[in-house]
Amino acid sequence: MRTFVVVGNLATTTPDFSLEDIPGTSGRLDILCRCINSAFVLSHGIRRDVEVYLILRKGPCPKTVHLLGGELRHLNPDERTTAALLKKALALEADSQWRRSTPGIFVRAGDLADLLPRGDETAYYLREDGSDHRGEALASDGTFVLGDHIGLSEEDEAFLEGLGTKTVSVGPKSLHADHCIVLINNELDRNEPIVRDGPVAPDEMGPRDERWTK
Amino acid sequence: MRTFVVVGNLATTTPDFSLEDIPGTSGRLDILCRCINSAFVLSHGIRRDVEVYLILRKGPCPKTVHLLGGELRHLNPDERTTAALLKKALALEADSQWRRSTPGIFVRAGDLADLLPRGDETAYYLREDGSDHRGEALASDGTFVLGDHIGLSEEDEAFLEGLGTKTVSVGPKSLHADHCIVLINNELDRNEPIVRDGPVAPDEMGPRDERWTK
Numbered sequence: 186m187r188t189f190v191v192v193g194n195l196a197t198t199t200p201d202f203s204l205e206d207i208p209g210t211s212g213r214l215d216i217l218c219r220c221i222n223s224a225f226v227l228s229h230g231i232r233r234d235v236e237v238y239l240i241l242r243k244g245p246c247p248k249t250v251h252l253l254g255g256e257l258r259h260l261n262p263d264e265r266t267t268a269a270l271l272k273k274a275l276a277l278e279a280d281s282q283w284r285r286s287t288p289g290i291f292v293r294a295g296d297l298a299d300l301l302p303r304g305d306e307t308a309y310y311l312r313e314d315g316s317d318h319r320g321e322a323l324a325s326d327g328t329f330v331l332g333d334h335i336g337l338s339e340e341d342e343a344f345l346e347g348l349g350t351k352t353v354s355v356g357p358k359s360l361h362a363d364h365c366i367v368l369i370n371n372e373l374d375r376n377e378p379i380v381r382d383g384p385v386a387p388d389e390m391g392p393r394d395e396r397w398t399k
Numbered sequence: 400m401r402t403f404v405v406v407g408n409l410a411t412t413t414p415d416f417s418l419e420d421i422p423g424t425s426g427r428l429d430i431l432c433r434c435i436n437s438a439f440v441l442s443h444g445i446r447r448d449v450e451v452y453l454i455l456r457k458g459p460c461p462k463t464v465h466l467l468g469g470e471l472r473h474l475n476p477d478e479r480t481t482a483a484l485l486k487k488a489l490a491l492e493a494d495s496q497w498r499r500s501t502p503g504i505f506v507r508a509g510d511l512a513d514l515l516p517r518g519d520e521t522a523y524y525l526r527e528d529g530s531d532h533r534g535e536a537l538a539s540d541g542t543f544v545l546g547d548h549i550g551l552s553e554e555d556e557a558f559l560e561g562l563g564t565k566t567v568s569v570g571p572k573s574l575h576a577d578h579c580i581v582l583i584n585n586e587l588d589r590n591e592p593i594v595r596d597g598p599v600a601p602d603e604m605g606p607r608d609e610r611w612t613k
Binding site: 204205206228229262264265313334355357360361368371375377 | 418421422429430433436437440442475478479569571573581582588589591
């Protein structure tokens with residue numbers, strides 16, 4: 186399972202925002218909506234092997250929204266319908282237990298530190314001055330932590346450093362989180378064995394298709 | 400200059416669509432809005448060396464909208480404000496001459512065949528069964544043609560073949576056009592010389608930074 190964790194420093198924890206002005210009324214939930222699109226949306230379907238955690242911090246206490254590719258329904262690629270799904274999730278009461286909002290979308294109270302276990306060796310922090318991810322042999326079941334337009338705080342970064350998280354970058358330009366997710370997904374796609382005609386047992390898988398592993 | 404050309408087969412040529420339901424009322428202008436975001440938006444600015452042509456085909460006659468990175472203003476990353484800019488451009492009378500709508504956005508009547516010159520050797524057609532773009536040494540001033548959710552027609556493909564366009568793909572999964580643009584931009588970024596402290600003359604540029612050219 187690929188996991189993306191996106192921190193929304195100013196993102197609202199309440200449903201009191203306007204779908205007519207998402208960037209202006211929700212603390213930039215539009216950024217998180219685009220991250221959801223990048224994480225899950227394929228031309229003809231949803232990535233079932235991906236999950237996303239959104240950390241929303243603007244409110245009395247932080248909330249975490251969990252989107253699970255294998256169970257997601259009603260996900261369209263546009264920002265507005267994704268924001269409407271988040272609005273519904275944020276209308277639920279949130280405590281330390283996960284509550285299901287719509288299929289594949291869950292919410293609870295909690296911040297980044299409640300989510301990531303200490304000692305996860307396949308966690309990566311995406312930052313523009315990290316080492317190039319193409320040289321890192323990214324774990325196929327890795328966890329990728331990204332910040333919104335503000336980025337992560339020194340406290341967040343110290344926490345990730347304590348976990349042993351590797352700091353990686355996707356290229357020479359500083360990009361929005363949603364574009365970084367597209368690039369990470371593509372890199373992991375290229376490293377996967379090619380599976381044709383439905384699921385096969387691991388020992389039936391052929392060698393990696395060299396066309397995609399340059 | 401990098402050029403992206405995106406064909407919107409069902410995209411409206413009129414401003415009569417609703418910003419409250421862009422996917423449902425505009426013939427999927429939302430796809431084209433996300434392509435604009437992918438083409439231009441950086442973390443802290445706009446790509447000035449990029450231009451985008453949108454081919455809109457739903458209406459009495461096709462229209463082309465041209466967005467020029469070097470002149471663009473008022474471009475925000477969210478879909479709705481981008482759609483509002485397109486709505487303004489589509490309200491203009493369109494004939495064979497380019498007319499400016501807002502800074503960096505121009506419109507005229509015309510289709511794909513009116514845009515691309517015959518014999519352009521640096522034109523690429525993005526299709527899922529093309530050869531891997533990482534092996535192609537993409538031209539830094541290339542033109543990249545993409546289809547919307549429907550793709551290009553056989554007639555379009557025959558036209559591109561007549562131009563000598565190379566068919567390339569971005570990876571093993573079939574992706575939306577906006578995700579393809581992110582991947583092409585990243586590949587071209589990696590091939591660029593690193594320029595620090597403002598513009599320098601070509602002979603002052605150092606060798607390519609090996610960190611980004613793996």
